[in-house]
Amino acid sequence: MSASLALSLWLQSARLQQQTGAALGSTTAPDSNWTLDLLEWVRTSWLSTKLAGLAGMDQAPALPTWAAAAIGAGIAVGIVIGFVSVVAMFSIWLERRVAGRIQSRIGPNRVGPFGLLQSLADGVKLLLKEDIIPSGADRKLFVLAPALVMASALAMFAAVPMADGAGFTDINLGVLFIVGISALATIGVIMAGWSSNNKWALYGAMREAAQVVSYEVPLGISLLVPVIVGGTLELGAASRLQSGWGGSCWFLFQNPFVLPAFVLYFIAALAENKRAPFDLPESESELVAGFHTEYSGIRFSFFFLEEYAAMFLMSAVGTALFLGGWNFPGIDLLKGGWLIAAQLAVFVVKSMFLVLLMIWIRWTLPRMRVDQVMVMGYKYLTPLSLICVVGASVWEVWAAVPFHERPIWMQLFTPVLVFGVCAVLGAMLRKQAIESAAQPTTRSRIAPRAHAAAH
Amino acid sequence: MLSDYAPLLLLLALAAAFVVGNLVISEVLGRPKPGVGKKTVYECGMPIRGTARARFSVHYYLLALLFILFDVEAAFLLPWAAHAEELGKAGLVAMGGFAVVLVVGLLYVMRKKALEWDR
Numbered sequence: 228m229s230a231s232l233a234l235s236l237w238l239q240s241a242r243l244q245q246q247t248g249a250a251l252g253s254t255t256a257p258d259s260n261w262t263l264d265l266l267e268w269v270r271t272s273w274l275s276t277k278l279a280g281l282a283g284m285d286q287a288p289a290l291p292t293w294a295a296a297a298i299g300a301g302i303a304v305g306i307v308i309g310f311v312s313v314v315a316m317f318s319i320w321l322e323r324r325v326a327g328r329i330q331s332r333i334g335p336n337r338v339g340p341f342g343l344l345q346s347l348a349d350g351v352k353l354l355l356k357e358d359i360i361p362s363g364a365d366r367k368l369f370v371l372a373p374a375l376v377m378a379s380a381l382a383m384f385a386a387v388p389m390a391d392g393a394g395f396t397d398i399n400l401g402v403l404f405i406v407g408i409s410a411l412a413t414i415g416v417i418m419a420g421w422s423s424n425n426k427w428a429l430y431g432a433m434r435e436a437a438q439v440v441s442y443e444v445p446l447g448i449s450l451l452v453p454v455i456v457g458g459t460l461e462l463g464a465a466s467r468l469q470s471g472w473g474g475s476c477w478f479l480f481q482n483p484f485v486l487p488a489f490v491l492y493f494i495a496a497l498a499e500n501k502r503a504p505f506d507l508p509e510s511e512s513e514l515v516a517g518f519h520t521e522y523s524g525i526r527f528s529f530f531f532l533e534e535y536a537a538m539f540l541m542s543a544v545g546t547a548l549f550l551g552g553w554n555f556p557g558i559d560l561l562k563g564g565w566l567i568a569a570q571l572a573v574f575v576v577k578s579m580f581l582v583l584l585m586i587w588i589r590w591t592l593p594r595m596r597v598d599q600v601m602v603m604g605y606k607y608l609t610p611l612s613l614i615c616v617v618g619a620s621v622w623e624v625w626a627a628v629p630f631h632e633r634p635i636w637m638q639l640f641t642p643v644l645v646f647g648v649c650a651v652l653g654a655m656l657r658k659q660a661i662e663s664a665a666q667p668t669t670r671s672r673i674a675p676r677a678h679a680a681a682h
Numbered sequence: 683m684l685s686d687y688a689p690l691l692l693l694l695a696l697a698a699a700f701v702v703g704n705l706v707i708s709e710v711l712g713r714p715k716p717g718v719g720k721k722t723v724y725e726c727g728m729p730i731r732g733t734a735r736a737r738f739s740v741h742y743y744l745l746a747l748l749f750i751l752f753d754v755e756a757a758f759l760l761p762w763a764a765h766a767e768e769l770g771k772a773g774l775v776a777m778g779g780f781a782v783v784l785v786v787g788l789l790y791v792m793r794k795k796a797l798e799w800d801r
Binding site: 526 | 687692698700708709711712713724726745748755773774778781785788798
């Protein structure tokens, strides 16, 4: 009953999307449901026609609408689940390789080309492992926690449009939905920590709760800045608004307050995902493994997969709202399927770059102290992100017209500012690096390779 | 539109099915060999002392209270943010007044040293 209701709603939503797409003109998604197109393409393909010929028909019969919708929805969900798993496994591989590079070792390089299949092998191994529930654990919560975490990781991706019109669904409250669903994973973590009957797990869960709670605020407020600039909460619509200047008119270049907001968002996202230097909920030197100390086998792998899926998701939201989504200079030259593929590639590459940045930070910075982490969100990030919101809104209200109708100096102000700031910062960092390299080497400064060679 | 959310329900249902399926596969493939030692919780390899249902610092609750305040703020700012340009100066002044009250609150919290963790 409820399934048929969901299906009829799904069909209705596709139809409504088409209508609104036609009404709003060029700024909205191409009006098609791509899963149904795919089914139609399969039905009329050479193989289907041949098979139908064997059965004595001249063409494969069209599916009833409800069946087509059901299969289409199944395909879409399968693609989402597969995509999340692949992205998470690739990120795990990337993390291990980058960690190896930074620590002057090799990292996984045996299973498959460049060790790319290492994560898959690990997953299979974890699937074969015994699943232990410790004595004294709250069994119901213990079993439910990893499922909740994994389901939230999969559901978050539904609202992220990777290419124009090729998202799973483009809901009009996308930003709010993602922030809300990512909080669901936190509940799973707290459940895991509490139900484990382990002190380390409990401490990890409490830290996680406090940390997520205090960084949720600057995260949400810094996300307001691109919302103010774009005037929409829909991620797909936001990406479409950034397609000007041949695909380089990103929100980052539309308002001078988007760059600081992006930096704040990135820091808050690191803390939300319990990534170093904010990885106190699972700091292995104090809490063994934090909230998932007692988890083994496939349940452990759910937590692991969720962490990397959430990293990618936070990067994807950052990409869609700050870094232009699927837009890239010159991408407009492509047409049809190539355009969709290129947009997908651009989006994934941009997001993976942010994931790489997170990994790089993890293996570069030491962990922060717990009291510093807990209060940093409220003390510094929240006021700063509020300043960004005020600045951005004043700028937008003062300009009063949509971006492309503003005077040329106002359009050029932000890109010049952004590149100027980046150039100055880069020059400063470069100078510092040269100076520190010129200093007499202390023991800790010896490069690991040279150090190893000396022994 | 509310109907846009229908696929999300479907996704959640199938995600749950994916999780349960994996658990079942693991249950079938992984051979459980339970033991008393295996089932004890890990605490650095020492015999367990005391209960894990311990109490923790009151600071955590303080952070949670502050969170409710500021998250409500963010939730109120969101609808305005999506229409900031259309609402113009009037909206800016109204939301500015709202934000000022909360900033004063934040400053008060800091003055009261509620954010000093090791006090």
